[in-house]
Amino acid sequence: MTSPDTIGWGIVATGNIARAFAADLALLPDARVTAVGSRSLESASAFAAEYAPGATTYASYGEVADDPDVDIVYVATPHALHYTDVLRCFDAGKPVLCEKALTLSARTSAHLVEQARRRGLFFMEAMWMRCNPLVQQIRDLVRDGGLGRVVQVRADLGFAADLPPTHRLVDPALGGSVLLDMGIYPLTFAHLMLGDPSTVHAVAEISDRGIDLNTAFVLGYDDGAVAALSCSTTGWTPCTASIAGDAGRIDVPTRFHCPQRFNLRRGDDTETFTLNTHGRGYTYEAVEAMRCLRDGLTESPLVPLDDTLAIMRVMDTIRGQLGVRFAEDDLTL
Numbered sequence: 001m002t003s004p005d006t007i008g009w010g011i012v013a014t015g016n017i018a019r020a021f022a023a024d025l026a027l028l029p030d031a032r033v034t035a036v037g038s039r040s041l042e043s044a045s046a047f048a049a050e051y052a053p054g055a056t057t058y059a060s061y062g063e064v065a066d067d068p069d070v071d072i073v074y075v076a077t078p079h080a081l082h083y084t085d086v087l088r089c090f091d092a093g094k095p096v097l098c099e100k101a102l103t104l105s106a107r108t109s110a111h112l113v114e115q116a117r118r119r120g121l122f123f124m125e126a127m128w129m130r131c132n133p134l135v136q137q138i139r140d141l142v143r144d145g146g147l148g149r150v151v152q153v154r155a156d157l158g159f160a161a162d163l164p165p166t167h168r169l170v171d172p173a174l175g176g177s178v179l180l181d182m183g184i185y186p187l188t189f190a191h192l193m194l195g196d197p198s199t200v201h202a203v204a205e206i207s208d209r210g211i212d213l214n215t216a217f218v219l220g221y222d223d224g225a226v227a228a229l230s231c232s233t234t235g236w237t238p239c240t241a242s243i244a245g246d247a248g249r250i251d252v253p254t255r256f257h258c259p260q261r262f263n264l265r266r267g268d269d270t271e272t273f274t275l276n277t278h279g280r281g282y283t284y285e286a287v288e289a290m291r292c293l294r295d296g297l298t299e300s301p302l303v304p305l306d307d308t309l310a311i312m313r314v315m316d317t318i319r320g321q322l323g324v325r326f327a328e329d330d331l332t333l
């Protein structure tokens, strides 16, 4: 560690989310970006100049993992590359916070989880939604019976995007799939409230390159609850969520996955809960990862690896129903 109190972060890749995450890390007094890796030194240097002055810059990702001033690596490459990039960090003995989706399939994700556990290394999916204090409050309210018996969850995330064919959202070689990129949020939200579904049914518009662009899926649960979830890169969907129980309802307004407000309705009463988000909302996952490192935990109780794997398995089922396949599905592990 760079000092007894400061945790040194290595950043792998310099794209959009890496910039947002690094900007939020700068708000945390006990975090410092000590190394930045990119496919090009120019990009690493430009990134460091803006977000991490003084960080060592590398024209590779592996050198970030090997840097002794790096306590934890944040992997922010497109998800088709996560499997290789995370394994490289584990080989260097480094803990990892890896962007969602963890990999492209439950099989490769399970392999990474197994490697982390075998080596005793901290590993966490950067599912920032789960670390948001309001989402935790919603989860606690639901689990404590605040809505009575939960019977329905509804959530969606979507926007209309005119994307070039090389964009990671639509390029199968980079793990393009609206399900993996955006559908993972409604799915994780439903899983937080209801757990593992017993049935899954999906429909989608599929691109001429074989990946889903506009996807809806319903989940059924043994106790009779249902979830209706969707995601899109072709339309401006509301991006809201709601949870209905027999004693009340929670409504989360737009950008439900990083909420600043939600309403709890019970009978004629409506209570509003609000949050002044710290930074853009990525601070919460960084704080959680650092808390785990300091406490000697190898997994976050807020983002359990078993939940990440359960969600990957549901996405496998949905992909199977839609016929969406990636080269990683044939990878020999």
Ligand SMILES: NC(=O)c1ccc[n+]([C@@H]2O[C@H](COP(=O)([O-])OP(=O)(O)OC[C@H]3O[C@@H](n4cnc5c(N)ncnc54)[C@H](OP(=O)(O)O)[C@@H]3O)[C@@H](O)[C@H]2O)c1
Binding pocket: 013, 014, 015, 016, 017, 018, 037, 038, 039, 040, 043, 044, 076, 077, 078, 079, 081, 099, 100, 101, 126, 128, 168, 174, 181
């Ligand atoms: N938590 C969130 O809110 C959130 C939001 C957006 C995305 N994400 C996740 O973060 C990951 C990255 O998304 P992003 O939006 O940051 O993507 P992006 O802007 O396209 O950046 C990805 C970066 O990965 C590196 N890279 C390595 N090989 C690449 C290749 N063959 N093609 C393109 N880039 C390559 C590049 O960095 P270098 O040139 O520096 O090597 C590139 O800048 C994805 O897994 C995504 O699901 C999370």
